[in-house]
Amino acid sequence: MSEAAVIAGDRARMPSARPLVWVAVAVGLVVLAAAPAAVNAYWLRILTTVLMYVIVTQGLNVIVGIAGYHAFGNGVFFGIGAYACGAAMASGLSFPVGVALAVVTSAACAFVLGWPILRLKGHYFAIATVALNLAAVQIVIQIGGITGGAQGLALPLSDWEPRPLYIALYYAMLAGAVVSTAVVAILLRLPLGFALRAIRDSERAAAVMGINTTKAKVYAWAISAALTGFAGAVWAYWITFIEPSSAFDPAVGVKAYIMLIIGGMGSILGPVIGAFVLEIVSTLVWSGFLHAHQLILGLLIIVVCLVAPQGIIDAFTRLFRSIGKRDGAA
C-alpha cells in the first residue's frame, strides 16, 4: 500500500476513532484510580508492576521510539534511580526527596554519558548501553559504602501499615505512568520532538536542516533516564531491599523493549498497552505453567515479532482495515 493511501485511509477513519480513544483513556484512568479499593493484595502487586513497566517503557519510547536510538540496556537508569533513592533514604532523607534525587541523578548520568555514547550509531549504541548496564553492577559492588556493595542495601521501613503503604506506592506508580505518557504526548508536539523524529528518520538530513543532533539526543536520553529513574526509585522503596543484581537486572530493560515492540514504537498509548498485555499475560502464564513459563514467554515473543513486528495496535488496524475492504468489495 502506498504512503498516500495509508494517510488517506487514516484520515477517513480518524474522526470516528479519536473520541473513542479519549473515552477509553478516561475509563481506563477511572478504573485504575478505583482499582485499589476493589482488588486483593496479589492483584494490587501485579497492577503496581504493570504501571512500573508503563513508566519504564515510556522512558524507552522517548529514546527508542521517538529518537530511534536503541538503548537496549536502558534498565541501567532503573538501577541508578533505585540506588540514588535507596542511598538517600538510608542516610536519613525522606522518600519524596529520595525520588527527586533519583530523577535528577539518573538524568544527570544520561546527560554525562550521552555525550560520548550517543555518537555511536545503530548496534554499537545498543550494545554500549548493555555494557553500561552490566558494568553498573560491578561499579556498585566496588563502591561499597553507602550503596552496601554486593551485600545489598536495606531501605528504612515505613511506619505505615502495609496495605495503605502499598496503595500509596500504587498511586505513585500510577501518577508516574500518567506523567510519563503525558511527557511523550507533549514531547511529540514540541520542537524537540520534531527534531528527534527527524533524527530517527535520517540523522544526516536532520543535521543539514540545522538541528544540533547531539544536543537533541542527549536531551532525549536525559528525559528517558529521568522517567526510568523515577520508576526505579519507587520500586526500591516498594521492595525495601535492593542489591546490584536485582536493581540492574538487564531483564528490566529487555522486558520494556519487548513491551514497546508489542505496543508499537513512537506511539503515545502503545507502551501502555504493551506493558499491560505482556505483564498480565506473563503473570497468567506464570501462574498456569510454573515450570514452562519462560519457554512460553519466549515463544510468545517470537510469535509477536513474526506476526506483528509493528506492534499489536498496527496489526489490529491492518486486520480491521482488510476486513473492511473485503466487506466493501462484496
Next chain:
Amino acid sequence: MLAQATVNGLLLGGLYGLATVGFSMVWGVMGVINLAHTSFIMLGAYITYVLFERFGVDPLASMPLAMAAMFVLGYGIQRLILNRIIRTSLLLSLVVTFGIELVLTDATVMTFTSDVRSVNASYASASVSVFGVLIPVVRLLAAGLSLALGIGFFVFLRYASLGQAILATALDREMSNLMGINPQTVFALTAGAGAALAGAAGSLASMLFPVSPTMGVSFLAAVFVITVLGGIGSVEGCIVAGFLYGLVQAWAAHFLGTSYQEIVAFAMFLGVLVVRPQGLFGRAFFGEHA
C-alpha cells in the same frame, strides 16, 4: 605467578575466541545480534555431557557431533524465524533471539533440571610443566583445538567458494545477489556455521567449566567484548581479540583482584567503542552500516 596467570589467561582466551567467532560472523554478515548464540554454547556442552555420561564417549570425539547438531539448529532457526525478521527491522532480531534464548534455556532446564553437571575425562587432572609453569592438558587441548577451528574457518571463508559467497554477501549484499548468490541461503549457512562453532566451544568448555543451563550466559560479556575488540565479522580479529581478552582478564585478576576483572573488561569495551568502534581489525562489513 605472573607467568602462570599469563599462560592460564591465554589458554582460556583461545576458547573465548572460538566461542565468539560465530556470533561475530552472524553479526557481520547479516547484522543480527544473536542473543541465542550463548545457548548454542550451552547446548554443545550438554550434548558432550550426555554422550560422555550415558555412552562414555570422549569429549573430543563428541565435539563433531555437537557441531553437527548445532549446525542443524542454527540453520533451522535462521530459515524458519530469523530470515523472516531481518527483512523488516534488524533490531527486532535482538528481541527475537532473546525469545529463542529463553525457549532453549528453559527447555534445557526442563530436560536436565538446573543441576550443575561436570564432564571429567580421564586426562582431566593431568598437566605438563614447562619452565615451572603448570599447564593443564585440558586447557591446552581446548585452546589448541579452538585455534585450529578458528584458522580452519578463516581458510574456509577465504578459499572455499561457499566461504567466498558468505564474505561477498557480508561485503555487499546487493552486488553478491546480482552475481547469483542467494542471500537467504547464505544467511542460513552462516548461522549454521556460527552455531556449529559455538557448539564446538561448548563441547570444549564442558571439560573446563561446570555444565548448567546458565553456563552460556556467563560467556555473553566475553562474546560481546571480543566481537567489538576484534572488529565485527572478522574471524582473525576474533581469534586475536580472544587471546587479548583472556590475557587482560588474567592480568586484571592478578594485579587488581578478581572482583575487578569485569570492570576492566567493560572499561576496555566502552573504550574501544568510543575510540575505535570498528575494532582492531574491523572493515566496512554489512553489519557496520546496518
